[in-house]
Amino acid sequence: MPVQPDPGAALMLRVKRGDRQAFAELVETYKQPVFNLVVRILQDETEAEDVAQNVFIQVHRSAARYKPSAKFTTWLFTIARNLCLNEIRRRSRHPADSIDVTPDPADETAPRQFEDVTVTAPDAAALQRELAGKVEEALAALPENQRTAILLFQREELSYEEIAGVIGCSLSSVKSLIFRARETLKERLKGYLQTGGWPEDK
């Protein structure tokens, strides 16, 4: 049975035919999930901007060879992760190149990226920010493959098979990565999770 083209694949097929508008649409549609993933893998927003841009440049470059054999997001996140890993490797080879300092999680004065501009009671907003900060810290402390796996599973709602495609490992490895990530997060966030004293869903 042929794979039904998903919205991303349909856009990509238009990009393949040289439709510039389709490419702009594709970037608009997928920039947020790509940026979310890249920032959380790299832990550096400035580098993440460049890498996320490169992801779409790479997508455009590969358009001629694109075949909708898998879900578009699987392909897209695979490119994103590979470029992130290249960046991490480059960073480890030339640590002095990065002038951006990763914010110390313990530094309470560091600016947070979780500003909620919606009108909320000050206490609730503060609690929400604190929680978000703790979750981000706990995520950041996970090994890269566990972090990527759980983010793709929970946030991007990719299946185990799709995550296996992105990470390049077996289905059982993906399950194991997600399980270990969940266990670690539960352990690190136990205090917050047990009290349940935060606003439920937004």
Next chain:
Amino acid sequence: MQDDRKQPLDARLDALLRGLSDKPVPSNFTARVLQSVDRADARPVAAPWWEMFHHPLQWIPRVALTALALWLGLFGYEHHAQAERRAYERSVQAVAQVAAMPSPEALKDFDAIRHLSVTPAADHDLLALLQ
């Protein structure tokens, strides 16, 4: 009982992860990507190295490559010939050293003399009786 406590923990973790706020994407992100793509499209693409064989002056690289191959072949052959010459010289020197030894005439009874010197051990009992 433990599962009952664990269940809400999992559900809360899921809610927390799903509730994480989006990272703010720069407002000019799409414009920058499109600009980069346009720049890349405008840039002349570097032809792969094998493309040089389709150049109008394609005979130049071909002749150069052939000359290089010939030169490498000659160089290799010359190197090999020199090595052989040196080995031959060494063997001639070795033969010259053999010529400095005593003449074969002087050594013609060598084996007979050598065998004569191989005598059984002295019979001390017989010597004692003779005395």
